[in-house]
Amino acid sequence: MKRLIGLLTILITVLGVACYVAQNLTPPENLHPLGEYYLENSYFGEHSAKSPEAVTSILWDYRGVDTLFETAVFFLAIIGSLTLFRLNKEQAEEAKQGEPKPQLPEPVVVVTKLTVAMILAVSASIALHGQLTPGGGFQGGSALAVAPLLVIAAYTKYALEKNGLDKTRAIIIRSIGLLGIALTALTPLLVSGYIMQNQPIFPAKALGVPLGGSLVLYNLFEYLAVGAGFTAVFLLLSIPEEKFKKFLGVRR
Amino acid sequence: MNTLFTLGAILVIIGGICDLFGAIGLLKFPNFYIRLHAATIGTIGGAAVPLFGVALLALSTNIPNKYAIAGASLITGIITLLAAPAGATALAYAAHKTNAVEWNPKTDHLKEARK
Numbered sequence: 001m002k003r004l005i006g007l008l009t010i011l012i013t014v015l016g017v018a019c020y021v022a023q024n025l026t027p028p029e030n031l032h033p034l035g036e037y038y039l040e041n042s043y044f045g046e047h048s049a050k051s052p053e054a055v056t057s058i059l060w061d062y063r064g065v066d067t068l069f070e071t072a073v074f075f076l077a078i079i080g081s082l083t084l085f086r087l088n089k090e091q092a093e094e095a096k097q098g099e100p101k102p103q104l105p106e107p108v109v110v111v112t113k114l115t116v117a118m119i120l121a122v123s124a125s126i127a128l129h130g131q132l133t134p135g136g137g138f139q140g141g142s143a144l145a146v147a148p149l150l151v152i153a154a155y156t157k158y159a160l161e162k163n164g165l166d167k168t169r170a171i172i173i174r175s176i177g178l179l180g181i182a183l184t185a186l187t188p189l190l191v192s193g194y195i196m197q198n199q200p201i202f203p204a205k206a207l208g209v210p211l212g213g214s215l216v217l218y219n220l221f222e223y224l225a226v227g228a229g230f231t232a233v234f235l236l237l238s239i240p241e242e243k244f245k246k247f248l249g250v251r252r
Numbered sequence: 253m254n255t256l257f258t259l260g261a262i263l264v265i266i267g268g269i270c271d272l273f274g275a276i277g278l279l280k281f282p283n284f285y286i287r288l289h290a291a292t293i294g295t296i297g298g299a300a301v302p303l304f305g306v307a308l309l310a311l312s313t314n315i316p317n318k319y320a321i322a323g324a325s326l327i328t329g330i331i332t333l334l335a336a337p338a339g340a341t342a343l344a345y346a347a348h349k350t351n352a353v354e355w356n357p358k359t360d361h362l363k364e365a366r367k
Binding site: 105107110111114118154 | 331334335337338341342345
């Protein structure tokens, strides 16, 4: 009975607060001048990023250098974890030895195959539509990283490595992504003298699809770099504990 | 109202009932494996079936982008239909393999099959 009274009190309080907030929560009538500027200029206007998605154009164009440093922080974190798990050649070879056999019952394995294919498609669409719809490189890359994680869970990390995606390749793909971001940021320097400039150096449209100039390039490279960076970390984290204790020389 | 609308509404109502039963089962069932059954009722009966219902409802009306809504609901329903049993199987398998939960079976078909 006491619990019921407590429950009822909480329910009535939450409902009351919700009703109160809903009545007093009116949308603002006037836009902030800065917000108005971005809304007017992200697709039309003179200082335009030529992208209908205002958030992406702010992130990678108006506030691009800021995002560049944010990305650098994330990649330093990945480098840190890779350094923490550093192995020499024989140890890395030994970490790859194992049975690439599914660990889970048949239905789970089959569904995982289907899901992995769907995740690859969806993550690519999130990243490559970043200049048109909500989404972008980081979000798409994070979604992409779920695919190898699922493979590691349903099969083993050895299955992933036997099929060609080992730590070295993941780091190479990640480096290609980072190099792409750096080149895209530095190319305008050669043409006009500004770093990370978007229009009019990069094309705004291709085959009738708005590309947002450099936004699509940044999104693509960020997608590769984030996805592959997470994959490398997941591959290291999935090395069995016994093997790692052996590498580190931990006494039992 | 036409047949599609009625069918869709019935599916959505079935989904609500399944969700209610799943929630009651999750609270009242005695052990992990049977509670897992209640959880699956919540995901299949309570999420996949009403999504198919929503697809039919969207097709029966004249709202803009109705085919997009119907297609998205259908695909989400199919993905749920695939993923929920796989997740439940994986959970039950892991619990059985690690002996993590109490288990007092009346009949054990797995043991009989392994003999």
